[in-house]
Amino acid sequence: MEPLGWGAIAAQVFVQFTPVWIGMVAVFAASIAFKRRLGLYGKLFDSTIGMIGFALVLFWVFTAIFADGIVTHDPLAQVSGLKNAVPGSPVPEGTEGGAYYLLGGDNLARDVFSRMVAGSTVVMQIAPLATLFAFMVGITLGLPAAYYGGRLDTVLSFLANLILAFPVILLFYLLVTPEIVQTGLPSFMAMVLFLFPLIFLGVLFNSRFYTQPAKQKVYLAGIAGIGGLLYLSLISQDRTPIDFWPDALDLFDIPGGILIVFVAVVFVNSPTVFRIVRGIALDVKTRDYVAAAQTRGEGPWYTMLWEILPNARGPLIVDFCLRIGYTTILLGTLGFFGLGLPPESPDWGTTINDGRRLLSIYPHPAIVPAVALMTLVLGLNLLADGLREESLRD
Amino acid sequence: MALFILRRLGVMLLTILCLTFVVFFLTNLQPNLEKLAKTQGNMRMTDEQVEIWLANRGYDRPVFVRYGEWLGVLPGWVGETSQGEPVGRCTAEGMPPLAEGEAPPAFCGVLQGNWGWSTVFRAPVGEIISTRLGLTGILMFWVMVVMVPMALLIGVLAGMREGSRTDRSLSTVSIISTATPEYVSGVILIAVFASSAVGLRWFNGTATSAMENVTFQNFTLPVVTIALYGMGYIARMTRASMTEVMTAQYIRTARLKGVSFRNIVMKHALRNALIAPFTVIMLQFPWLLNGVVIVETLFNYKGFGWTLVQAAGNNDIELLLAVSVVSVIVVLVTQLISDIGYVYLNPRIRIS
Numbered sequence: 001m002e003p004l005g006w007g008a009i010a011a012q013v014f015v016q017f018t019p020v021w022i023g024m025v026a027v028f029a030a031s032i033a034f035k036r037r038l039g040l041y042g043k044l045f046d047s048t049i050g051m052i053g054f055a056l057v058l059f060w061v062f063t064a065i066f067a068d069g070i071v072t073h074d075p076l077a078q079v080s081g082l083k084n085a086v087p088g089s090p091v092p093e094g095t096e097g098g099a100y101y102l103l104g105g106d107n108l109a110r111d112v113f114s115r116m117v118a119g120s121t122v123v124m125q126i127a128p129l130a131t132l133f134a135f136m137v138g139i140t141l142g143l144p145a146a147y148y149g150g151r152l153d154t155v156l157s158f159l160a161n162l163i164l165a166f167p168v169i170l171l172f173y174l175l176v177t178p179e180i181v182q183t184g185l186p187s188f189m190a191m192v193l194f195l196f197p198l199i200f201l202g203v204l205f206n207s208r209f210y211t212q213p214a215k216q217k218v219y220l221a222g223i224a225g226i227g228g229l230l231y232l233s234l235i236s237q238d239r240t241p242i243d244f245w246p247d248a249l250d251l252f253d254i255p256g257g258i259l260i261v262f263v264a265v266v267f268v269n270s271p272t273v274f275r276i277v278r279g280i281a282l283d284v285k286t287r288d289y290v291a292a293a294q295t296r297g298e299g300p301w302y303t304m305l306w307e308i309l310p311n312a313r314g315p316l317i318v319d320f321c322l323r324i325g326y327t328t329i330l331l332g333t334l335g336f337f338g339l340g341l342p343p344e345s346p347d348w349g350t351t352i353n354d355g356r357r358l359l360s361i362y363p364h365p366a367i368v369p370a371v372a373l374m375t376l377v378l379g380l381n382l383l384a385d386g387l388r389e390e391s392l393r394d
Numbered sequence: 395m396a397l398f399i400l401r402r403l404g405v406m407l408l409t410i411l412c413l414t415f416v417v418f419f420l421t422n423l424q425p426n427l428e429k430l431a432k433t434q435g436n437m438r439m440t441d442e443q444v445e446i447w448l449a450n451r452g453y454d455r456p457v458f459v460r461y462g463e464w465l466g467v468l469p470g471w472v473g474e475t476s477q478g479e480p481v482g483r484c485t486a487e488g489m490p491p492l493a494e495g496e497a498p499p500a501f502c503g504v505l506q507g508n509w510g511w512s513t514v515f516r517a518p519v520g521e522i523i524s525t526r527l528g529l530t531g532i533l534m535f536w537v538m539v540v541m542v543p544m545a546l547l548i549g550v551l552a553g554m555r556e557g558s559r560t561d562r563s564l565s566t567v568s569i570i571s572t573a574t575p576e577y578v579s580g581v582i583l584i585a586v587f588a589s590s591a592v593g594l595r596w597f598n599g600t601a602t603s604a605m606e607n608v609t610f611q612n613f614t615l616p617v618v619t620i621a622l623y624g625m626g627y628i629a630r631m632t633r634a635s636m637t638e639v640m641t642a643q644y645i646r647t648a649r650l651k652g653v654s655f656r657n658i659v660m661k662h663a664l665r666n667a668l669i670a671p672f673t674v675i676m677l678q679f680p681w682l683l684n685g686v687v688i689v690e691t692l693f694n695y696k697g698f699g700w701t702l703v704q705a706a707g708n709n710d711i712e713l714l715l716a717v718s719v720v721s722v723i724v725v726l727v728t729q730l731i732s733d734i735g736y737v738y739l740n741p742r743i744r745i746s
Contacts, residue, residue: 158405162412167680167721169687170714173706174417179425329575336577336688337703352577356584356692360599363585370578378573385569 004088004100012102013113016070020062027058040317043390050386056379060372063117064124071114072098075346083109084362106351106365107358115346116368122347123376126258127327130265134327135320137196137266138273140203143304145274146281157278160271168268169333175264176339186260191235193266198227207302234259261340265330269323276319280312287311314391318384325380332373348373399734406726410719417718418461421711427453430709434513452483464510464715466503504719510712514704519716522701527720529605530686530697533616536608537682541621541628542675548625549632549671554659556637565633571626576688580619584692587615601695616693620685624678628671635670639663669739676732680725 004012035042044050063070073079079095085105091098103113145153163171175186201223209216237259254262284290285308293307334340335349343350348369355366420426431447432439439447448454452471462468463483470483484502502508509519552564574582585591588599598612639645640663648658687699694700698717705713 158409162409165409165413165722165725166718167683167687167702167725169684170417170702170706170718170721173703174420177426177706179429179709180420180423182425183423185420185423325573332575332577333684333688337691349577352581356581359581359584360589361591363581363589363591366581367585370581374574374578377575378570381569381573 003086003090004102006088009088009100009102012100016072016102016113017063019066019069020059023062023066024055024058028055040387040391043393044383044386047386047389049382050390053379053382053384053386056375057383060120060376060379061124064120067117067121070117071111072100072102073111073114075110075115075118076344077111078109079105079111080109083107084358084365085109087112087364103368104362104364106354107362108354112351112365112368115351116348116372118346119348119351119369120372120376122258122341122345123328123331123373126262126265126331127324130262131269131320131324131327133193133197133262133266134269134273134323135316136200137193137270138277139309140196140200141270142274142277143281143308144300146278146285147300147304147308153278156274160274163267163271164275168330169337171268172264172334172337172339175267176260176334181260186263187235187237189267190259190263193263193270194231194234198223198231201227203301204305207299207305210299210302257341257345261331261334264334264340265327268330269327273319273323277312277316280315281308284308284311318388318391321380321384321387325377325384328373328377328380395734395737399730402730402733406723406730409726410722413722414465414715414719415461417715418464418711419457421709421714422453422457422460426709430513430711433708450481452481462503464503464712466501466505466508468503469500470498470502509716512705512710512713514708514710514713519713522713523698523716523720526696526698526701529695530690530699532608533613533620533686533690533695533697534682536613536617537620537624540617541625544621545625545628546632546668546671548629550636550659550664550667552629553633553636553640553667554663556640561633565630568626568629568633571622572630573626574623576619576623576685577692579622580615580689580692583615583619599693601693605696616689616695619689619692620682623685624682627681628674628678631674632667632671636663636667639667642666669736672739673732673736676728676735679728680721683721683724 031038031042032045035045044054073091074097077096079091079101081092082089082101082105084107085101087102087104089101089104091101097111097114101111101113103111103116106112106115141156145156174180175189180186202220205219205223206216209219234254237254281304289311290303290307293303298307331347332349332352335345335347335351336353338350338353341347341350343354351369352366352373355362355364355369359366427448428444431444431453435443435447445454452460452473455471459468460471463470472482472484474481482498484498484500499506507520509523511517512519512522515522548564548568552561552568555561584599587594587596589595596611597615599615601612601616603609604612604616645658645662648662649655653662683699686697687702689695690697690699691703698720701713702717702721704710705717
């Protein structure tokens with residue numbers, strides 16, 4: 001078979017992404033049809049920049065979801081003779097999967113296109129969730145720091161500044177090397193950091209339904225039951241120092257490396273979120289409705305979580321989008337230095353690191369994930385920009 | 395003001411102490427020490443041999459005591475190996491040579507000016523840090539020379555007429571540049587300008603030769619790679635501050651007086667619009683440090699960032715401690731300068 005030309009490659013790649021296009025068209029059609037009823041999300045479709053950003057993000061979300069249908073080959077399978085193959089090289093007869101290596105092969109003769117698609121799943125699994133966790137940690141600590149002030153604020157701010165004073169890469173090297181993983185330090189950090197979402201949700205519902213004991217008990221029991229089970233399955237991993245939870249009740253084990261990377265990224269992001277939340281809360285605290293709530297005799301946590309937090313949501317939503325992008329960059333940095341994830345992992349940072357050694361001769365194995373990472377981060381930045389513009393408008 | 399600076403310096407000192415202790419503690423955890431012993435001694439050492447190796451070098455004592463010795467507030471360790479030879483921290487390699495018959499000093503830590511011995515490079519840490527910092531200084535200088543004027547120009551041009559076509563296209567450029575981390579832009583730049591696949595072999599794909607002799611060819615790509623990522627952020631801040639100034643009352647007054655647009659921008663708006671970017675530029679230094687680590691690894695330029703990776707990857711305890719002290723000082727001093735500079739540049743804060 002003849003190698004494909006650039007036009008044919010583009011056409012084939014386009015066809016491979018069919019499920020993604022269908023999904024995107026469906027979401028866009030539905031959103032534009034009902035955009036007046038969808039609040040801030042609907043207003044996003046009034047700004048071109050916001051729509052472009054949203055489209056880019058949506059593209060990668062659907063790619064991650066439908067990755068199994070999009071890949072042409074197993075992202076770990078090696079086909080002999082296709083080492084560093086140029087884009088569009090035909091695959092020898094009789095091998096599994098598609099007829100071509102659409103975007104070429106890497107230095108271990110794996111399909112670059114499939115690895116890029118599979119990498120999006122890894123990134124999409126970690127980045128948004130890690131950002132969400134970082135926000136819960138930052139909010140749970142930042143609100144009381146701003147609300148109570150005084151010594152609590154001094155201590156928490158000092159700790160946040162201490163973590164921020166570390167160069168990020170040094171911190172990663174200190175937390176993610178195999179030797180540190182052996183000591184169980186990341187597992188213990190996971191224990192502490194993953195407790196925050198539970199505390200956050202617990203306090204959130206407790207303060208809201210404090211006056212309705214019947215509902216309060218149901219919600220708290222629900223959070224403690226479901227959340228507690230998830231928490232214990234999450235932190236208890238086989239073959240780590242924390243492995244006490246019976247396997248029968250252990251819902252899932254996270255594959256090697258991902259939990260550690262997750263913890264490291266949450267840990268690095270939380271102090272910045274803390275500072276942002278603290279700054280906004282200090283400002284919102286002086287408003288009249290907060291004074292009104294205090295005069296009504298509402299508890300401090302109710303005031304923080306149901307009066308201050310909802311009024312700080314605008315900047316926080318914008319920052320959330322930006323921070324997912326930043327988390328993606330951090331994940332790439334980890335991969336670039338070969339930390340955390342296993343070396344055969346298809347995530348973008350690791351693939352860039354693999355490809356850079358032969359960059360001046362075979363650029364395609366590194367360029368493809370690099371462009372993928374860039375478009376996702378760009379999409380998130382544009383989305384944040386569009387949201388900011390639209391939320392300032394009214 | 396003096397009190398403010400003093401208090402900040404106090405907090406800074408406390409931060410450095412906490413941070414170095416954290417680094418010291420983490421690098422001295424048992425698995426890390428075992429790794430150090432195996433890389434320095436022999437990969438196939440048994441557990442017992444590892445323990446003897448560590449004991450001979452004083453690594454088996456409590457971490458607080460050894461931190462005190464490193465700091466120079468506790469007398470340096472003196473002991474003997476299992477063969478009965480005397481060893482000690484203050485007589486080890488890398489310490490200043492002693493005159494004939496002179497007794498070794500009791501204290502030899504950072505406070506006495508001894509930064510210790512690098513186990514990876516087999517050289518005194520102080521020496522390594524100063525040469526590497528010099529190399530990174532050259533890189534940073536050129537990054538600043540490229541980045542700051544470009545960023546300010548883009549920001550001012552974009553913010554001058556908010557909403558115009560120039561504004562939109564320049565803002566898009568700055569968003570794209572902030573969305574491209576160094577390892578992405580570096581890879582793309584090398585592939586386009588230095589690879590045989592594209593064929594434009596304008597620049598070198600490595601900067602190793604730039605350590606002796608900086609030329610346009612070997613230094614452009616690393617400098618541009620770092621500058622691009624920081625540029626977008628500074629440009630956006632400049633634009634925001636410029637658009638704010640352009641809607642101010644005194645600008646409207648000047649326009650109504652009939653001052654030309656050019657003069658308004660150059661004489662009235664620019665000075666006031668550049669206060670905010672100053673702080674942002676200063677706060678970019680810590681970020682640049684990150685970029686420096688990535689770019690120096692990518693382009694194989696053996697400066698400070700490259701040293702950080704080597705020290706961290708090989709668990710070179712004393713070198714890593716020195717590296718963290720230097721980078722923390724950089725971060726905190728730039729924060730201090732940006733705070734003080736902000737007060738000086740902004741008369742409204744200075745007077746109140």
